[in-house]
Amino acid sequence: DVKVTQSSRYLVKRTGEKVFLECVQDMDHENMFWYRQDPGLGLRLIYFSYDVKMKEKGDIPEGYSVSREKKERFSLILESASTNQTSMYLCASSSRPGGPTNEKLFFGSGTQLSVL
């Protein structure tokens, strides 16, 4: 069974802390994504990566960075957490465009981050 695993289901951090959210997929997918989901706003794309060591800004990259050192792992970093980054963070992966499942996203179960 395909799987996208996020390291934590719930996290509580303090303002100003550096926060790492980890995501691992076992499907050998090229593309990986980080979204945040807030009530009424839906899923908003923070960053994505279409290959190892490659990254692209999404719609709301401010205050975040990412790292993709290995194909299966995509990390989201909050350099200095702020209260407005309290949200549900969802990682997803997909195979390369052109394939039969090129645009089907597989999501992890999410990390609910609270910044106090």
Next chain:
Amino acid sequence: RKEVEQDPGPFNVPEGATVAFNCTYSNSASQSFFWYRQDCRKEPKLLMSVYSSGNEDGRFTAQLNRASQYISLLIRDSKLSDSATYLCAVNARDYKLSFGAGTTVTVRA
């Protein structure tokens, strides 16, 4: 204007009813369209892709109207288990899907 917009609902319907809702998109160059289902406190999962000619998967029917730039989802013979939030997703460029905020459907006994 948001790239993808949905009526948030909620749509409260009795079991056995038909419910339908739309999703509008702003980019006329959009190429691919999807419906995802998200249960409470769970991750989104792909429900179905939406093809130009319209497509059906059991009790679910998806339609695309390119002229008016919207997609629709119709659920026939609603079941209690259909209660969820339905997210539409639109891909205008490689790699990236834009999601709507979701339409909540509640099916009551």
